[in-house]
Amino acid sequence: MTPSDARARYMRMRGFNVLFPMGFDAFGLPAENAAIRRRIHPKDWTYANIERMRHQLKSMGAMFDWRREAVSSDPEYYRWSQFYFNQLYHHGLAYRKMSPVDWCPNCNTTLAREQVWGEDRHCERCETPVIKKDLEQWFFRTTNYAAELLDFSNLDWPERVRTLQTNWIGRSEGASVAFTTEVGDALEIFTTRPDTLWGATFMVLAPEHPLVAKLTSPEQAQLVEAYVQQALRQSDIQREAADKDKTGVFTGGYAINPVNGQRIPVWIADYVLMTYGTGAIMAVPAHDERDFAFALKFGLPILPVIEPPDGRSKSYVVPGSMRSGFADILQAQGISFELVEDRLYITLSASQVAKYVDIAHRYLKPGYWNEVVGAQWMFIFDDGVQVWDSVESEARILLRCRELEPRVADRRTVMEMLWNCPFYQDVLYHHEYGTMIHSGEFTGTPGDQARLQVTAWLAEQGVGQGMVNYRLRDWLISRQRYWGAPIPIVYCPEHGAVAVPDDQLPVLLPDDVEWLPTGESPLKLHPTWKHTTCPVCGGPAVRETDTMDTFMCSSWYHLRYLSPHYDRYPFDPQEYDYWMPVDTYTGGIEHATMHLIYTRFFHKAGRDMGIMRGPEPMTQLRNQGIILGEDSEKMSKSRGNVIAPDDLVSRYGADTVRAYLMFFARWDMGAPWNGSGIEGVARWVRRVWTLMLEPVAPGDPSPDTLRTLRRKLHQTLRQVTHDFETFEFNTIVSALMELLNEMYKARDQGATGSSAWAEVLDIYLRMMAPVTPHVAEELWQHLGKSYSIHNQPWPIVDEEAAAEDQITLVVQINGKLRDRVMVPAGISDEDTRQAALASDAVQKHLAGTVPRKVILVPGKLVNIVV
RNA sequence: GCCGAAGUGGCGGAACAGGCAGACGCGCGCGACUCAAAAUCGCGUUCCCUCGGGAGUGUGGGUUCGAUUCCCUCCUUCGGCACCA
Known part of the structure; x- marks a missing residue:
């Protein structure tokens, strides 16, 4: 807090009208859980905490305008959170749907996707791994704004945050393609690689896909049913573990590949997610790693359709399969190979393949075969060369090989046979862009045009079109918890879900609930609260008993600061015109994919609903780092590593603590707390005090002494000004320390009576004022200057004095x-x-x-x- | 696996449109004051050294008259994403 307070004070001295507000995002899980742990009513706990925090912040000398304080758990605040909900609902941006959602079994509530973290998919708050539940929940349509949220052109935000948000939104460009099932149902897929369509040798549906039942043949029904059941039981963690062995089941059904009429089998597998794209994929095993692993495991055909960019092919020659002199002629032809124990390992450039195939064919002994794989795919038999360019030719080749070599008789595909040869493995699969092969009329299309041309052609044929998909999901805002703003919806048997009219807001959160955890939403268990009447017909109806995610409250709190007691609208429009958007916003990086996405969504939705204006809510964002406990762990009461500022303030005074918080680490990086340096800052403040209050008789300073002193003063002012602008708070304090050392020297050289000395004291205190407001004020008075130093203008650098001679x-x-x-x-x-x-x-x-x-x-x- | 950030004395950290590495502070050492200690003040404090110097900003290379700073390789730590088609 203090560095941003110092900066707000600096900006005020720079002449800006600074609104530096404070409020409390008071609803939510952490408060409720903490209250439950102490067996205190969440309301009592929260408001006691707020009082403690206010006291703490005031003791640190923050310049907050407390008249503008907003508390999100006050009815006069959440009335407007509910108003915003209604607006979103009326504009189709809030909707209710049944879906498998993340549920924290410890907090007994659903969570938004953003609030589920890490590899083990745990609850952001309590670290318990979440489970999936099918529930009817309220969502905000954040995905409507996915494209716009990727545009940061109006924002001065750190690159890091923009990258995190960009990755979170996860744009991928590709095409949707209309496959059909054999019986004629449309089966749409999304792919980023339309150029590989001719290599689609099977399809995979998510187990939850609506067409699964219809596609499943009677013979496969039992297996499919069992697999679907098992997939549903599994948690996301189990399902989404990337290194997990692929599982899946054949439905018995087939689909038709629209580009070549090929009949391909349809499988279900849990590596395809219902929540992304259409929940169905075309599998191109030759050019997708997951599909490759799946096809290899289940013996599904694999057909390469993209040439690798390096054009490299390989051939492995079994001992005894070639007539003598084979190696010599290869050498003579400049074809390089490695010879290990009679085995030849040959790597061919694109231009060598034809020559090699010719030689190999001439030298091949009857009863053997040899193959070229990689950029080109050919099988050389004694009676001719077979090109592997389709599923059909693969079948022929496989049959032939099985006849010749009993050891491959059980191989289900050519690729399975080849995969057994380690020398081949690095050329059998790749996912790079390259020239299309084995793709009908598109064969030969270069890699950099392939996707565009195929997409255009798909559109022409009416079987597909260019499409963009986002990873971002809609924001789940329902919480089965007590301590939040009630969702202002009433369910009427006649009229369904009805929004509580704005003039009846707020829907008050009752105090008299059983707030101790029962595993059920406390509002649901309240004897009377949920019973009400339908706003439309007046008949009996029940209230929604879920409350809103607190990120909803914090998405617009900056607007409530404008006019926290305004009762006709969320904010006073005149204040909005004067202050918005927020010029400078500081906060931790942990908000990057939650609060900062939500609030941008909220603003854009608000703009489209005619409530807010402009492209973005906050123009400039600067991230502060997190101060960790001395043990380098996140500060938490349960760990017992919390450093309370109160103790430090009572021991060293607020100014010293403020200055030390600015000095001890880089503000934007954060660091583990280390209290040992605070003595140095305390010493600095004392030395300032001593220098200004202990009289030293003026001497006869040399002009040099005075020039040096003024030079250092104005150089320091230049640096401090710069560092305030750029949020480099640690060097502000060290620059002031340096200048003080210089001042002591000058004092000892008799400078105290000079006009330069008076100038130095004056400017020094102004520079200190944002950092150590109390000491600066007191010394300012002592110099006989008028109250208050905090209303003084920021000094201006005298460039001439600052110049080195x-x-x-x-x-x-x-x-x-x-x-x-x-x-x-x-x-x-x-x-x-x-x-x-x-x-x-x-x-x-x-x-x-x-x-x-x-x-x-x-x-x-x-x-x-x- | 992919994306991003960061590696500088015993410690926090400075310096980077390429130009004195280690500002400022902590800690430590020596000294002054004191009967003594604390506080305060002064001096010193990257390492090695034969006192001429030599080495040095995670590793190895490159560009340059000159690299903590720019480029490439690798290592370590932290953060995010992760079967996203």
């Missing part, structure tokens, strides 16, 4: 430091060169040799190259 010229020989020479600031290049060469150290090192070259950086450095 002497510079330290660095003299290097071959880039190594050899000497430093003091020269006047405006020195000419020629004089610089002379001064450097005249140096004793240089003369000694040169020892008579003549420099080959002299590099000159004016005003800084001379490098003599010998």
Whole structure:
């Protein structure tokens, strides 16, 4: 808090009208869980906490305008959260649907996808792994704004946050393609690789896909049913583990590939997710890693349709399969190979394949075969060469090989046979872009045009079109918890879900509930609360008993600060016009894919509903790092590693604590707490105090002393100003420390009676004011200046005073430091060169040799190259 | 696996449109004051050294007169995403 408070104070001194508000995002799981643990009513616990926090913040000297305080659990606040819900509902941006959702068994509530973290898919709050439940829940249509949320052009936000959001939204460009089942049902898929359509040798549906039942043949019914049941039982963690062995079942049904009429089997497998795309994929095992593993495991055909970019092919020659002289002729033809124990391992460039096939065919002994794989796929038999370019030719080749070699008799596909040869493995599968092969009229289309051309053709044929898919999901906002804003919906047997009219808001959260956990939503168990009347017909109806995710409350709180007690609208429009959008917003990086996406969504939705204006809610964002406990773990009461500012404040005073919080680590990086340095900052504050309050008789300072002092002063002012602008708070304090050291020197040289001294004290206190507001104010008064220092303008750098009149010229020989020479600031290049060469150290090192070259950086450095 | 950030003294950290590495502070050492200690003040504090210097910003290479800074390789730590078709 304090560094941003200091910056707000700095901006005020810069002449800005600064709104620096404070409020409490008071609803939510953490508060409710903490209250339950202590067996205190969540409301009592929350408001006691708020009071404690207010006290703490005030003791730190924050400049918050408390008249603008907003508390999201106050009815006068959540009335407007409910108003926003209604608006979203009326505009079709809030909807209710039954779906498998993430459920935290410990918090007894559903969670948004953003609130489920890590590999084990745990609850963001309590770290319990979540499970899936089928529930009817309320969602906000964040996906409507997926494309717009990717546009950061109006934002001065850190690259890091933009990247996190971009990845979270997860745009992929591709095409939708209309496959059909054998009996004529449409079976649409999404693919990013329309260029591989001719290699689609089977399809895979998510187990939950609606067509599964219809596709399943009677023979497969039992297996399919069992697999679907098992998939539903499994948690996401089990299902989504990437390294898991592929599982799946054949439905017995077939689909038709629209590009070539090929009849391909339809499988179900849990590696296809119902929640992404259409819940169905075309499988191109030759160019998709997952499909490849699946096909290999289940013996499904694999057909390469994209040439690898390097054009490399391979051939492995079994001992005894070639007539003698084979290796010699290869060598003579410039075809490189490795010979290991009579086995030949041959790697071919694109141009060598034809020549090689010819030679191999001539040298092949009867009863054997040889193959070329990679960029080209050919099987050389003694009676001719078979090209593997279709599912049919593969079948023929496989049959032939099985006849010739009993050891491959049980192989189900050619690829399975080849995969057994480790030498081949790196050329059998790839997912790069390349020239299309084995793809009918598209064969030969180069990799950089393939996707575009195929997509255009699909559209022409009416079987597909270009399409963009996002990973972002709609925001699940229902929570089966007590401590939140009630969702203002009433269910009427006649009229269904009806929004509570705005003039009847807020739907008050009752105090008299059983808030101790029962595994059920507390509002549901309240004897009377949920019973009400339908706003449409007046008949008996029941209220929605779920409450809203607190991220809903925090999505618009910046607007409530404008006018926290305004009772006609979420905010006073005049205030909105004056202040919005938020100019500077600071917060932790942990908000990147939650709060900061939600609030952007909220703003854009609000804009489209005619409530807010402009493209974005917050113009400039700067991330602060997290201060960890001394044990480098996140501070938490349960770990017992929390550093309470109160203790530090009572021991060192607020100003010292403020300054130390700015000084001890980089604000944007955060660090484990380390209290040992605070003594240094305390010493600094005391030394300022001593210097200004302990009288020292003025002496007779030299002009040099005064010039040096003023130079340091204005150089410091320049740096401090810059560092405030760029949020580099740690160097603000160190620059002030440096200047103080200089001031002590000047004092000892008798400077205290001078006008320069008065100037230094004046500016020094102004620079301190944002950092240590109390000490600065008191010393300001002591200097006899008018109240208050915090209303003073920020000082202006006197560039002339800040300029150096002497510079330290660095003299290097071959880039190594050899000497430093003091020269006047405006020195000419020629004089610089002379001064450097005249140096004793240089003369000694040169020892008579003549420099080959002299590099000159004016005003800084001379490098003599010998 | 993919994406991103970061590696500088005993510690927190400075410096980077390429130009004196280690500002400022902590800690530590020595000294002054003191009977003594604390506080305060002063000096010193990257490492090695034969006191001339030499090495040094995670590793190895490259570009350059010159690299903590730019490029490539690798290592480590942290964060995010992850069967997303």
